[in-house]
Amino acid sequence: MAQERTVEIDRRQFAVGALGGVAALAVALAAGPAAAQDATQPPLWQQAVDKILKGAKPVQGKLVLDMPEIAENGNTVPFTLSADSPMTDTDYVKAMHVVSTGNPQPGVATFKFTPASGKAFVSSRMRLGRTQDVILIAELSDGRFLMTRRNVKVTIGGCGG
C-alpha cells in the first residue's frame, strides 16, 4: 500500500511539472515570430488567408477539419479535410486551402478537386511548429468560400526546433 501511494504522488508531481514546462515553452515560442515581424503588417497567416479569399466573406456550411486535439510530434500531424458536397459538374468543391497560424511559413497545401473526385475529402500530414490554430478554407464552384479553424496543442514542435 505504502509503495502505491508514493507512486501516485510522483505521478501527480510529474504531471504538474510537465504542464508548466509546456506552457513556458509555448509562451517563449509565441513571442518569437511575432517579435520578428513588422508591426504595421498583418501576420503572415492573415495575409495568406486574405490572398485566398480575395475580399470574399466566408459563408456557413458543412466543412470539417479533423485533427488530433493534442499532437505529440509536430513533425507529422495527421489531418483530414471534408466538405458536404454532391461533387457534380455544376456544384462541387474546387479547392481546399490549409493555413497554419503559428508556423514560420503559413502555407501548408492547396488541394484541388474536380467533379470526377466524387467526394470532397483528403487526408495527409502536416508540420506544426507550436500550439496553434489551423485554418481550412474551402472554395466552391459557385465562387463562395467556407472557413473553419481548429486549435491543436503541440508537445514537440516540428520546424527543426
Added chain:
Amino acid sequence: MLKPRIKLPETAKAGDIIEIKTLISHVMETGQRRDADGKVIPRMIINSFTAKFAGKEVFSAEIQPGLSANPYIAFFMRVPGPGEFEFTWVDDSGDKGIERLKLNVVA
C-alpha cells in the same frame, strides 16, 4: 525521386467512389533550418502533385513547406470506367516522379 507507394482497391466498378492512397519519400526541407555552421539549408520540397485517370485530371495539390516529410496524400475518385492512373510529383529542383497504375475495373 524514389519510387512512390500507391494503394488502390483491388477491384472497382464504374460509378464506385474509391480511395487512392499515395506516399513518396522526400526530405521536404523547409528552407527554415540551419546546418551546423549556421548556414540556411535551402528549401527543397515537392511543390506539386497531380493525379490523372484515363488522361483526365482528377485531383491535384499545390504543396507548401507546411506539409510533412515523405508526403502522404489520400483522396477519392468516382470511377468513370476502365483506365490507368498517372501520378506525378515535382520538387523544387524540377525532379519528377511519375507512376502509372492500371485500375482493375470489373463489370
